Amino acid sequence: MAKVLIAGCGDIGSRLGSQLSDAGHQVYGIRRNTDLLPEGIHPIAADLHQDNLDLPNDLDYVFYMASAGKYNDFAYYQAYVAGMKNLLNALAGQPIKRLFFTSSTSVFSQSEGEWVTEDSPAEEHNFSSKRILEGEQLALNADFPATVVRFGGIYGPGRTHIIDQVLKGKAQCMEDVYSNRIHTDDCVGVLSHLMNLATPDTLYIAVDNQPTLSCEVYEWLAEQLSVGTIEHAEPTENSRLMRSNKRLSNARLRATGYEFIYPTYQEGYASLI
Numbered sequence: 001m002a003k004v005l006i007a008g009c010g011d012i013g014s015r016l017g018s019q020l021s022d023a024g025h026q027v028y029g030i031r032r033n034t035d036l037l038p039e040g041i042h043p044i045a046a047d048l049h050q051d052n053l054d055l056p057n058d059l060d061y062v063f064y065m066a067s068a069g070k071y072n073d074f075a076y077y078q079a080y081v082a083g084m085k086n087l088l089n090a091l092a093g094q095p096i097k098r099l100f101f102t103s104s105t106s107v108f109s110q111s112e113g114e115w116v117t118e119d120s121p122a123e124e125h126n127f128s129s130k131r132i133l134e135g136e137q138l139a140l141n142a143d144f145p146a147t148v149v150r151f152g153g154i155y156g157p158g159r160t161h162i163i164d165q166v167l168k169g170k171a172q173c174m175e176d177v178y179s180n181r182i183h184t185d186d187c188v189g190v191l192s193h194l195m196n197l198a199t200p201d202t203l204y205i206a207v208d209n210q211p212t213l214s215c216e217v218y219e220w221l222a223e224q225l226s227v228g229t230i231e232h233a234e235p236t237e238n239s240r241l242m243r244s245n246k247r248l249s250n251a252r253l254r255a256t257g258y259e260f261i262y263p264t265y266q267e268g269y270a271s272l273i
Contacts, residue, residue, distance in 0.1 A: 001023075001024045001025045001026065002020075002025045002026070002060040002061055002097075002195075003025070003026045003028075003056065003058060003059050003060045003061075004017075004020055004025050004026065004027045004028065004059070004060065004061045004062070004063070004195075005027075005028045005029075005030070005055065005056070005059050005061070005062045005063070006027065006028070006029045006030065006041070006062075006063045006065060007030045007048060007062065007063065007064050007065065007066065007083070007087050008030065008031070008048060008064060008065040008066030008067065008079075008083070009029030009030055009031045009037060009041065009065065010031070010065065010067065011158065011184070012065065012102075012154070012184055012187050012188060013029060013031075013063065013065040014029065014036070014037060014038050014041065015184065015185075015187075015188045016063065016065075016187075016188045016191050016192060017029050017037075017038070017040065017041040018038050018040055018041065019188055019192055020192060020195075021040030021041060022040065023192075026042070027040065027041045027042065028041070028042045028043075028044055028055075028056055028059075029041040029042070029043060029044065030044045030046050030048065030053075031043070031044075031045070031046075032045065032046070032047055033045075042056075048066055048079075048082075048083035048086055048087060049078050049082055049083055049086070050086065051086045051089065053086055053087065053089075053090035054090075055090050055091065055094075057094065058094070058095070059091070059094055059096055060096070060097050061096070061097055061098055061099075061100070061195055062087070062091065062096055062098075062099045062100070063099075063100045063102070063191060064083075064084060064087060064099065064100065064101045064102065064135075064139065065102045066079045066080065066083045066084075067079055068080070068128075068131075071128070072127075073127040073131070076127060076128050076130075076131035076132070077131050079131075079135075080131045080132050080134060080135030081131055081134045081135055081138065084101070084135045084138045084139060085138060088138065088142055091142075091144075092143070094144075095144075096142075096144040096145075097144070097145070098144065098145045098146065098147060098195070098200070099139055099142055099144060099145070099146040099147070100146070100147050100148075100149060100191060100194065100195070101135065101136060101139035101140075101146060101147070101148045101149070102149055102151060102191075103132055103135070103136055103148050103149060103150045103151070104132055104150055104151060105150045105151065105152045105180065105205060105207065105244075105248055106128065106129055106132070106244065107122040107123070107129045107132055107133055107136075107150065108120060108121075108122050108150075108244075108246060108248070109122075109123055109125040109129070109244075110244075110245075110246040111244065111245045111246065112245065112246075113176070113177075113178050113245050113246065113247060114246060114247065115246075115247045115248075115249055116205070116246045116247065116248050116249065117205070117249045117251070117252070118201075118203045118204065118205055118252055136148045140202060146202065147194060147200050147201065147202055147203070147204065148202065148203045148204070149190065149191065149194065149203075149204050149206050150203070150204070150205050150206065151182055151187060151206045151207070152180035152181050152182050152205075152206065152207035152208075152248055153179060153180060153181040153182070154181070154182055154183075154184060154187060155181055155182075155183060155184070155268065155269070155272075156183045156184030156185060156268070156272070157184065157272070159184065160272060162217070162218070162221065163221060163225070163269065163272060163273060166218060166221045166222055166225055166227050166230070167225060167227060169227065169228065171218050171221075171222070171230050171231070172230070172231045172232075172233055173214045173215040173217075173218040173219075173230055173231070173232055173233070174214055174215070174232075174233055174234075175215060175232055175233065175234055176213065176245075177213065177214050177215075177245045178211050178212065178213055178214070178245055178246060178247050179211070179212060179213070179214045179217060179244075180207040180208075180211045180212075180246070180247070180248040181207065181208060181265060181268070182206055182207050182208050183208070183261065183262040183268040183271075185261045185262065186206075186208065186260050186261050186262055187206065189258070189260075189261055190204075190206045190253065190258060193256070193257075193258045194256070194258075197256060200256070201252065204252055204253045205248050205249065205250055205252065205253065206250065206253060207248045207250050208250070208260055208262060208263055208264055208265065208268070209250060209254075209260060209263040209264055210263070210264040210265065211246075211247035211248055212264075212265055215230065215232055217265055217269075218230040220265075220266065220269075221269060221273075224269070224270070224273055225273060
């Protein structure tokens with residue numbers, strides 16, 4: 001069985017750690033408040049922003065799953081760049097089989113509803129994408145193999161913003177804007193699956209099988225929840241610049257043999273409502 005470190009062991013990291021522990025792996029989790037870690041994960045109370053990380057020896061796999069607590073450049077630099085540098089310094093000399101860096105599909109700036117794959121260009125179109133891409137490069141340039149996983153919009157238990165908005169009658173959708181999502185259970189499933197592959201690729205897009213127009217999702221939820229009609233809005237030029245509008249392909253991920261627990265938004269949201 002493997003010796004696994006999860007750096008930034010929050011909600012999804014804890015779920016992943018529990019699954020790997022149940023499978024017999026030895027799992028360590030870095031978190032500031034280790035009281036929140038579930039049983040089965042060996043706690044490491046530390047701040048990734050500090051450069052004095054004390055880590056176990058002979059680790060096999062490492063997951064870097066930090067996220068920014070605030071939406072500003074400093075917070076993103078700390079989470080994706082400084083934390084990554086500190087972790088890599090602490091891992092120096094270890095025979096890591098693979099490092100997994102959890103990233104975001106927000107680094108793709110396509111906005112005309114086009115299909116996007118791992119081969120599509122990603123660019124620094126704002127401070128957040130700049131810092132996330134910096135973190136990706138640090139991982140990919142490390143002294144051991146690395147895989148970047150770019151997740152779409154994550155939803156699931158505790159992540160029910162759209163459902164809450166629909167129930168409150170405050171939901172508004174933009175016409176002709178595509179959205180892409182993935183359930184938390186599949187986030188965990190994808191990472192666990194990739195860890196068990198002999199030679200995973202260096203980059204994967206992790207979204208479900210069905211990019212969907214946002215208004216379709218809102219209307220479906222309203223019907224399921226027996227709520228009135230959803231307000232539709234025509235995207236303004238400014239909102240087009242600010243909002244993502246692309247169809248993300250998960251073909252590379254599915255080609256590895258991964259089968260989604262919730263292949264579309266309908267199965268996923270039905271499990272929540």
